Amino acid sequence: MYRDRIRLKSLWGKVVPAEEAAFLIKDGMTVGMSGFTRAGDAKAVPLALAERAASENLKITLMTGASLGNDVDRILTEAGVLARRLPFQADPVLRKAINRGEVMFVDQHLSETVELLRSRQMGPVDIAVIEACAITENGGIVPTTSIGNSATFAILAEKIIVELNLTQPLDLEGMHDVYIPTRRPFREPIPVVTAESRAGLPYIPIDPSRIAAIVVTRKQDSSASILPPDDETNAIAGHLIEFLGREVKQGRMSRSLAPLQAGIGTIANAVLHGLIDGPFHDLTMYSEVLQDSTFELFDAGKLTFASGSSITLSAGKYAEVLPKIGSYKGRLLLRPQEISNHPEVIRRLGVIGINTALECDIYGNVNSTHVNGTQMMNGIGGSGDFARNSHLAIFVTKSLAKGGAISSVVPMVSHVDHNEHDVDVLVTEVGLADLRGLAPRERAETIIRNCVHPSYRELAADYHRRALQRGGHTPHLLEEAFAWHTRFQQTGSMMPKPLAAE
Numbered sequence: 477m478y479r480d481r482i483r484l485k486s487l488w489g490k491v492v493p494a495e496e497a498a499f500l501i502k503d504g505m506t507v508g509m510s511g512f513t514r515a516g517d518a519k520a521v522p523l524a525l526a527e528r529a530a531s532e533n534l535k536i537t538l539m540t541g542a543s544l545g546n547d548v549d550r551i552l553t554e555a556g557v558l559a560r561r562l563p564f565q566a567d568p569v570l571r572k573a574i575n576r577g578e579v580m581f582v583d584q585h586l587s588e589t590v591e592l593l594r595s596r597q598m599g600p601v602d603i604a605v606i607e608a609c610a611i612t613e614n615g616g617i618v619p620t621t622s623i624g625n626s627a628t629f630a631i632l633a634e635k636i637i638v639e640l641n642l643t644q645p646l647d648l649e650g651m652h653d654v655y656i657p658t659r660r661p662f663r664e665p666i667p668v669v670t671a672e673s674r675a676g677l678p679y680i681p682i683d684p685s686r687i688a689a690i691v692v693t694r695k696q697d698s699s700a701s702i703l704p705p706d707d708e709t710n711a712i713a714g715h716l717i718e719f720l721g722r723e724v725k726q727g728r729m730s731r732s733l734a735p736l737q738a739g740i741g742t743i744a745n746a747v748l749h750g751l752i753d754g755p756f757h758d759l760t761m762y763s764e765v766l767q768d769s770t771f772e773l774f775d776a777g778k779l780t781f782a783s784g785s786s787i788t789l790s791a792g793k794y795a796e797v798l799p800k801i802g803s804y805k806g807r808l809l810l811r812p813q814e815i816s817n818h819p820e821v822i823r824r825l826g827v828i829g830i831n832t833a834l835e836c837d838i839y840g841n842v843n844s845t846h847v848n849g850t851q852m853m854n855g856i857g858g859s860g861d862f863a864r865n866s867h868l869a870i871f872v873t874k875s876l877a878k879g880g881a882i883s884s885v886v887p888m889v890s891h892v893d894h895n896e897h898d899v900d901v902l903v904t905e906v907g908l909a910d911l912r913g914l915a916p917r918e919r920a921e922t923i924i925r926n927c928v929h930p931s932y933r934e935l936a937a938d939y940h941r942r943a944l945q946r947g948g949h950t951p952h953l954l955e956e957a958f959a960w961h962t963r964f965q966q967t968g969s970m971m972p973k974p975l976a977a978e
Contacts, residue, residue, distance in 0.1 A: 478640055478692045481610040490690045497637045497689035498524035505602040506537040510639075512786035512813060513566075513740050513765050514545035516622030518605040518639050527556035535559040535796050539593075539601070539888045541624020541785065541813055542586060542857065543567070545698025545948025553579065563589045564855040578760050583845060583850030586764065586858040587817035590628035594659070604633035606680070607693075609644040614644050616677070619652055619810070620644040621697055627654045627680045627812045628882030633686040642698050647802030650678050652810045652909030657818075668821045671735045671760040673781045674809065674884045698793035702768055705746035708874050711905035712743065713750025716830070716870065719901065719908050721755060731755065735762035737822075738769070739831040740788065743872050745769045747830055752776045764816045764858045768793040768809070774804060783809045785816040817861035829862030831942050833873040834904070836927075837889045838920040838936055839950055840896040840911050842871050848961050856893050863898040875904040875929035881930040881969040885923060887939045888957040917949040933972070935960075 479488055498521050501507055511517025517540070518907030528534055537560040538552070549567035549622060552558050561570065563584035574581040584592075592598040606626045610618040619626055620641055630636050654814035658664055667675045723729050733756055738744040751759065761782040768790050773779035776930065787810070789797060797804075815821065822829075833842045834853065844859050846852060863869040871894070873884045876950070884904065896919065904910045907926035911919050926934045943951035960970040 478642060481640055481642070481646070482690065483613045484611055485686055487611060487615065487684060487687060487690060489694060490687055492689050494520035494524040494691045494693075495527070497691050498523050498528060498639065500635060500688055501525055501536065501603055503532075503534050504536070504540065506599060507623065508539045508601045508604045508633060509544070510541065510606045510619065510622065510624060510626040510629070511544045512622035512624030513542035513543055513788040514698045514700055514813050515786040515788045516607050516620040516624065516626070516655060516697065517544045517546065518607055518663065518960070519546050519548070519641070520639055520691050520693045521637055522552055522606050522722055524553045524697065524934045525557055529555040529557045529596050529973060537561075539563070539589065539625065539629065541622060541626065543854070544694060560683055566854045566859050571845040571852060574725045575789050581852060581855075583852070583855045583930075584855060585817075585860045587814050587819065587861045590812075591626060593632055599632070601629055601633040603635050603637060603688075604629040605637045605639065606630050607639045607641050607644070609646055609648050611638065611640070611690075616679030616681050619680045619720070620648055621788075623652055623810050623812050624785055625653075627656060627814060628814070630680050631656065632683050636682065636686050638687055638690045639693050641695070643694050645798060645920060647805065651808050652678050652793060654678070654680050654812060656809050656812070657814070657816055660722050662691065666815065666818060666820055669824065671762045671825065672781050672809070672965065675815075691893065697794065699794050700740070702745050702786045702790045703742045705749055708905040709746035710750065711745055712723040712872050712874075712903050713747045715903050716747055716872070717750055717754045719910065720828075724756075732758040732760070732828045734828050734867055735760045737761065737763040737827050737829045737866070738765075738767070739833050739857065739859055740765045740767065740781075743832050743874070744830055745879060747872060748773065750779060762816070762825050764813060767782050771804070773799050774807065774978055781807050781809075783811060783816065785811055785813040798859070802924075813858070819861060819865040822862055822865040826867035826870045827862060827865075828870065829866035830860075830870045830872060831859040831862060833871040833884065835884050835886055835889055836871060836899075836902055836923070837886050838923050838940060840899045840902065840923065841892050841920050842890045842894040843891045844893040846891035848965060849958075860898075863894045868900050869898055870901040871899055872903045872905065874908050876931075880929075881971070882930060883929060883936075883960065883970050885928045885932070885936065886960050886970075887936065888952060890958060890961050904929070913914065917944070
């Protein structure tokens with residue numbers, strides 16, 4: 477059965493069990509694995525690697541596109557396999573190991589990893605482990621539900637292990653566009669001028685002699701944990717739709733808007749879901765992750781084309797969409813993440829970037845990665861690629877967390893991923909702050925008025941009033957800038973305790 481998918485007959489003899497393929501990976505190697513937000517990841521070889529680690533010293537540097545599914549990061553962490561991990565992760569067990577200093581995590585913009593490899597600022601990649609749905613007659617690797625960094629890993633690696641996944645439909649073939657930029661300093665412009673532009677090949681072109689092993693697998697992608705829209709995310713979507721409607725009314729864009737990008741997660745997915753009932757039509761997406769909302773917009777007749785680097789769906793949507801993925805052919809394109817997230821293309825297309833903030837401050841700086849300034853959550857992902865270069869850089873967050881113990885809008889963020897120069901719009905369920913063209917003092921007034929939850933609004937306004945008395949272009953009380961965070965660490969809430977009655 478699997479031979480129908482390996483069209484180069486000389487490779488039939490390379491089919492081996494996962495345990496045998498895993499022996500190609502040695503202690504100290506740098507391994508590039510496919511996988512981008514739980515889609516298209518290697519599923520068998522990393523588990524065999526973890527089993528080996530029980531009886532021998534085995535540590536690797538693991539590079540992927542983004543986060544992995546099927547608990548691979550957890551299993552490798554618990555087995556002690558990971559010495560270094562990049563450029564993104566989303567596993568709670570790995571996160572704890574990173575914050576304990578047991579795994580060195582390199583948090584990178586998702587467009588930059590393979591650029592650093594190609595220019596030899598990192599690496600080299602010893603082995604690439606790439607999931608495929610087929611191998612072409614010339615040995616090309618046809619990816620599955622993501623491309624991520626797989627193409628460059630395979631092109632640069634000394635050896636390649638292919639995981640041929642028989643559960644991934646062959647209808648995926650033809651939905652990929654593998655374009656690799658030419659080397660600097662003589663690089664030509666990337667020939668992507670619309671979301672629909674096809675610039676490369678439908679497979680990863682490699683010398684088939686470098687395929688050292690093929691492992692046949694039958695495990696599906698992990699589903700994404702995406703919660704349905706709630707009152708707060710519906711309110712965020714409503715504020716954003718109203719804002720975009722004003723942009724149309726003022727002649728800044730048409731009812732087709734501009735190509736949309738949304739980060740992974742419940743809030744961003746819910747915001748796009750809200751466009752189903754919005755006044756816009758003939759929408760396009762130029763994003764990194766295509767989530768449930770992408771297919772809901774397709775099915776509602778609102779979306780005409782979507783370009784991304786992975787298809788990452790909830791369990792129900794995965795079961796619904798994957799068997800009929802061929803019906804979306806012609807409307808979907810998966811690209812390497814250095815192209816889906818490339819600054820040149822994002823700026824050319826005028827993308828509307830919608831990403832999630834962990835916290836923001838009264839001047840518009842955004843923290844996407846660190847709790848209380850030190851504890852890594854997942855990583856910056858692609859949000860920086862889009863924030864700096866989008867036509868509109870929009871960040872969304874609920875105004876409160878932990879049942880109101882945390883305000884998502886604070887006097888000063890405890891870690892800066894996106895500074896005020898890159899943030900155009902902030903949205904919470906409370907309201908929307910359009911920061912374009914505003915000086916810092918004006919930004920603070922706008923954010924406090926429109927985005928801070930009422931329970932924290934007077935605290936934020938009081939801080940800003942007293943900071944203004946000190947003066948400065950961006951007024952702060954340095955001795956109090958992190959007082960809210962400190963109070964949370966000490967008492968479990970950013971809210972001051974009421975004074976005891978005399």
